[in-house]
Amino acid sequence: MDFAIALGLMFGLAAVGAGIGNGLVVSRTIEGTARQPEARGSLMGLMFLGLGLVEALPIIAVAIGFILFGRLG
Amino acid sequence: MEEFSPQFVIAGMVFDIPTMATTLVSAVLVLVIIMLATSNMTDGVPKGMQNFLEWLIDFVRGIAGNFMDSKTASKYVTLALTLFLYIFIANQIGLLSTFTAVSHNPAPGIGITDEVLAEHHGEVHVKLWNSPTANPNVTFTLAIAVLLYSHYLGLKKGAGDYFKHYFQPSPFLFPLHLIEELSKFLTLPLRLFGNIFAGEVLAAFLAVGVWQIKIATSVPMFVWLGYSVFVGTIQAYIFTTLTLVYISQKVADSH
Numbered sequence: 205m206d207f208a209i210a211l212g213l214m215f216g217l218a219a220v221g222a223g224i225g226n227g228l229v230v231s232r233t234i235e236g237t238a239r240q241p242e243a244r245g246s247l248m249g250l251m252f253l254g255l256g257l258v259e260a261l262p263i264i265a266v267a268i269g270f271i272l273f274g275r276l277g
Numbered sequence: 278m279e280e281f282s283p284q285f286v287i288a289g290m291v292f293d294i295p296t297m298a299t300t301l302v303s304a305v306l307v308l309v310i311i312m313l314a315t316s317n318m319t320d321g322v323p324k325g326m327q328n329f330l331e332w333l334i335d336f337v338r339g340i341a342g343n344f345m346d347s348k349t350a351s352k353y354v355t356l357a358l359t360l361f362l363y364i365f366i367a368n369q370i371g372l373l374s375t376f377t378a379v380s381h382n383p384a385p386g387i388g389i390t391d392e393v394l395a396e397h398h399g400e401v402h403v404k405l406w407n408s409p410t411a412n413p414n415v416t417f418t419l420a421i422a423v424l425l426y427s428h429y430l431g432l433k434k435g436a437g438d439y440f441k442h443y444f445q446p447s448p449f450l451f452p453l454h455l456i457e458e459l460s461k462f463l464t465l466p467l468r469l470f471g472n473i474f475a476g477e478v479l480a481a482f483l484a485v486g487v488w489q490i491k492i493a494t495s496v497p498m499f500v501w502l503g504y505s506v507f508v509g510t511i512q513a514y515i516f517t518t519l520t521l522v523y524i525s526q527k528v529a530d531s532h
Contacts, residue, residue: 256515260468267471270478 207276214269222262229254282404293412300409303367310362337361340518344525353524360423361517364410364469368509371408371477372502411474413466420466423520431527439527465519472512476505 233251237244283294314330323331337357341350409415431439443454483498 252511253515253518256468256511260464260471263471263475264467266475267467270475 207272211269211273214265214272218262218265218269221265222259225258225262226255229258282407293414295405295407296409296412296415299367299370299407300415303363303370303409306366306370307359307362310366333362334358337517340514341521344522345529349525349528353521356423356426357517357521360419360520361513364419364516365510365513367409367415368473368513369506371406371411371473372480372505372509373406407477408473410469411477413470413474416466416470419516420462420469424462424465424523427520427524427527430524434528461523465516469512469516472508476501476508480505 229251233247233254236247282296284291285294286292310326311330314326318327334354338347338350338354341354341357344350345353431442443451480498480501483495483501
């Protein structure tokens with residue numbers, strides 16, 4: 205029972221972190237594109253880079269969650 | 278539903294058979310693509326596969342050009358191109374199938390001993406095919422090789438400069454520089470591993486089974502496969518970009 209709560213917390217907090225982080229990055233990109241539509245291409249490239257970097261730690265939490273789920277479940 | 282990878286152990290080292298097979302297959306695929314692209318090359322307007330390869334090289338050169346001047350960038354384009362192609366193909370290969378086989382009897386040749394059977398309650402799901410990058414050993418090897426190469430380049434440029442860099446803005450920041458270097462060794466491989474591994478586990482969950490072959494027959498599975506193609510591409514791009522960033526940090530003239 206404890207494992208269920210712990211794993212649920214892991215996945216939930218990872219989702220919150222990823223959601224907030226990604227939201228900030230994408231919102232700044234949209235703002236930048238609104239100010240200067242010509243920069244759209246390079247801003248999109250930077251946005252994907254930023255998304256990957258921001259999502260790194262939540263994804264590590266998810267992967268560890270799956271490993272624990274397999275081992276303890 | 279824990280899946281078991283067929284493996285054999287030599288001198289305490291565990292060799293994972295599907296990972297070795299798919300690593301080889303990815304390398305062969307990269308070679309085949311490059312050979313197809315460079316057969317019958319023309320000096321004039323390129324067509325077909327040669328066009329695609331030239332676009333790819335321009336793309337990688339553009340990424341390198343963001344962080345270094347073009348003369349130093351051209352030295353590392355080959356490395357970046359190889360990394361990008363290999364990681365891209367390795368990430369996509371695991372999506373080809375979620376075949377598993379079920380074994381009820383011990384098969385010590387591939388590591389299914391009586392203890393493993395007891396652990397899985399008599400029915401072992403054997404994983405037959407996965408992405409090489411879903412195995413942490415592969416991603417750590419790639420990251421360690423690339424990061425050690427960047428340190429070697431920094432030392433080759435000038436050992437005095439390299440060590441002075443650690444104390445650069447102020448000696449109090451030396452522990453922070455150390456932590457930054459160590460965290461590079463951890464986050465770079467774990468990012469790639471986590472993305473691809475989590476994608477594969479979820480794909481295995483979503484696969485609907487027909488006898489013992491689980492194939493994509495449900496809508497969520499198709500959606501997830503499409504998203505995994507996207508994630509695999511993005512992670513290859515990020516690994517390549519970060520490699521070039523770390524190399525440029527050690528090699529750059531102005532800091």
